[in-house]
Amino acid sequence: MTPLASHRSLRCLARRTLALGAAAFLATAALPAASQSAAWPAKPVRLVVGFAPGGGTDVMARALAQSLSEAMGQTFIVDNKPGVSGTLSASEVSRAAPDGYTFLVAPTSVETVNPLLFKSNLVPTRDLAPVMGIGRMQMYLVARPTLDAKDVKQLLALAKSQPGKLNYxxxxxxxxxxxxGELFKQSTGTFITHVPYRGSAPALQDVMASQADFVFDPGIAFPHIKAGKVKLLAVASDRKSPFFPDAPTYADLGIKNASLDIWFGVWAPNKVPAEITERLSREITKALAAPALKERFNSLGAEPVALETAPFRKLLADEGGTLSALIKDRKIVAD
Structure with missing residues (x-):
């Protein structure tokens, strides 16, 4: 081989070596992102809850955390960050790294109601990604034991005969x-006075003490209904209650466009890899089917319901549209 041919061969070999080296480098550089998703979770995962320990959202999150920890071999931790009806926790999650180690567990109101009532830089539809729905609570129209109405028909007759005298x-x-309550008034064309309390428990206590006429209860009245300390007049929903199947629903009573269930779900910071959220969704769906977790939810008056991302997004959009119109129409403001 001539010196010139030999030199050309060396240059070709060098180019091939450089090309192979570059390809190997690019392949290696791509590995961490892919392997990160494949190995998830490789460290503890935070489930952020915007309410104090012991409340409904907190109990649901802790039941999920226990099930997920057992199923996935990694710790899921509930981190309570109460404030502004869950807005503070949602804001914190929106700022978290999109690496699959921080999620929000909350009622749908953090997306559908809070932006209309509280000033915040958070825009949930922009800053958070819905993962899935995990359950719902129905509300119950519960009246004081001394109220001169044994059913909703009589309640409405009272309300219409004395506008503003009845209160909830x-x-x-x-x-x-x-x-x-505002949906009920809007649908039935009644004027009933709203009396706000600092929580569901004191509101129910005053209904039991006949200091208030009725309340839309999210499930804490169950033992008092069974003990006859309050009257259950209806389920504030179009669906039958699994806990009180004989109670009439709005659909039974012909009350339209007033149904409002309290839904709960999981959100992630934007841009969390789809492989992570999809795996989390699958594991949550399995957890929600377990009898022990169903029992925990039922103890709150709630039902575990696995709602995949697409139908969960539709639920959020529908609920947001209904409640946005209601809040504007009734001029509702937060304290």
């Missing part, structure tokens, strides 16, 4: 029991 208690402005 709620857990506070903008809360689901308040919004349920």
């Amino acid at each position: 208690a709620s857990s506070g402005p903008g809360t689901p029991p308040h919004l349920a």
